[in-house]
Amino acid sequence: RSIPEVLAVGSGFGYYSLSSILITDAKGAELGVIALLANICREIITLLGAPLLSRLFGPLAPISSGGATSMDTTLPIITAVSGNKFAVLSVYHGFVVDLSVPLLVSLFCSL
Template sequence: MKGSLIILGFFIVGCLMGRMDILPEWATNDALATYSLYTLLCLVGMSIGFDTRCWGILREMHLKVLLVPLFIIIGTFAGAAVACLLLGDMPLQHVLGVGAGFGYYSLSSIIITKMVNPVLGSVALLCNIIRELTTLLTAPLLLRVFGKLGPVAGGGATAMDTTLPIIVRFAGERYGIIAVFSGMFLTVAVPVLVTFIFS
């Protein structure tokens, strides 16, 4: 949780610096955001490629494990559609695009900022940080209400890293393996789905 709060702190500092207009010209350049996005995508690919444990899990688990991230995607989009009805003035495309971050705040918010606008990118960042913090704080409750896959679904893409310790602690090692696979699947799905929704 400390890491999430640090990221939230940097976001708030960035908002204040932008609001006070004290950033140098090169920091507000569109090309910088594009190259940051390319670098982030490369690092995500490298982290997945280097994680031999994930590839071993894929070989060992049955095809049923594929249903976990697929149902997380379906559930997230269903929840986003309900949220769209409650929000009223926000287009369904925007709500689905924000939901398609699956907790992966850094990548999804950069893509949305680049493809739509910085305001929606900031909304995506906050929504995905809130998803991660909610999973960290309510994992025992998610487990009690939704079963052992509850914290895995709540964590979304973060189930393979930041929320994994809390998932293993409350759901057990077996569900930790499922969480790593599901998080890896969703991490790969984020740039594909977000780009598809806004293209």
């Protein structure tokens, strides 16, 4: 895979419903499926690995790992592991990353 393709998949940030479609339209079904699987794996790793991530790297690690999902599906585990004081930061992080997905994926797919 080329570097722009890898960057496009990586810039999905867990937003599998949008990034997979954008990548499929721009680069084909194979890369779109790779993006979908990468984003689902990212969410599962965050859900299952949040306690270990928090213990090894600090309370912000599960937020970073969650990407766009840190404001919705992974928020409960993030607040349980990192603490309620990180809930607002997690939602903010998810929102900002959520907005960057269409911009970054489109940019990298156009290269």
